[in-house]
Amino acid sequence: MSKTIEALVDAGQATPGPPLGPQLGPLGVNIKAVIDEINKKTQGFTGMKVPVKVEVDDSRNFTIVVGVPPTSSLLLREAGVEKGSGTPNSEKVGNLNFAQCIKVAQMKQESMLAINLQSAVKEVVGTCISMGLTIDDEDPKTIIEAINAGKYDKFFE
Numbered sequence: 142m143s144k145t146i147e148a149l150v151d152a153g154q155a156t157p158g159p160p161l162g163p164q165l166g167p168l169g170v171n172i173k174a175v176i177d178e179i180n181k182k183t184q185g186f187t188g189m190k191v192p193v194k195v196e197v198d199d200s201r202n203f204t205i206v207v208g209v210p211p212t213s214s215l216l217l218r219e220a221g222v223e224k225g226s227g228t229p230n231s232e233k234v235g236n237l238n239f240a241q242c243i244k245v246a247q248m249k250q251e252s253m254l255a256i257n258l259q260s261a262v263k264e265v266v267g268t269c270i271s272m273g274l275t276i277d278d279e280d281p282k283t284i285i286e287a288i289n290a291g292k293y294d295k296f297f298e
Contacts, residue, residue: 143198144168150193152186152210155179161195168197175203182207189214209252212268215245226273236275239284242266243296259297263288 146168148160155161157172161179165172175195182205183191192208209215213225220235246253246261255261266288269281276284287293 143196146195146197148193148195149190150179150183152183152189152191153180154187155183155193165195165197168201170197170201170203175205178203178205179207186210189218209248212245212249212265213272215248216265216268216272216274219245220274222274225271229271229273232273233275234273236278237269238277239293239296242269242276242284257297259288262293262296 146161146164148164150161155176157176161176162172165175179193179195183193189210191210194206194208195203196206197203216237217224217235219241220237222235224234226232226234242262242265243258246255246258246265249265250258250261253261253264255264263285266276266281266284269276275281284293
């Protein structure tokens with residue numbers, strides 16, 4: 142019977158300490174090998190927290206499944222800001238271009254309920270509203286209206 146451990150780790154900087162070490166120890170798996178593999182697989186998300194699943198089977202073999210960081214974390218990285226706005230309606234903390242919104246939507250699309258890329262982009266743009274981020278120096282609500290009006294259709298072909 143296999144055992145699954147789930148944890149949120151700093152990308153590329155997982156350690157044998159908590160939260161992973163104490164959970165992996167009793168399973169008899171090579172902790173260093175697991176940590177090295179996690180760090181290798183999460184390098185692309187450096188500076189973010191990444192959900193990780195470690196599955197260990199009876200013969201102590203392990204597989205690692207790396208999730209995608211939250212949409213908000215991806216947007217903050219793209220915008221180059223530390224955190225979202227405390228008052229997103231009045232204070233804007235950063236700006237993205239539309240291509241960056243598409244990039245984030247493509248990274249998250251598998252875990253979204255969106256039926257196509259256009260819907261996924263609208264979800265991402267909606268997240269920008271609550272974080273105080275603008276897109277192409279415009280309010281995200283304006284961008285959603287423009288997407289609905291077909292002004293961005295060329296990006297979805």
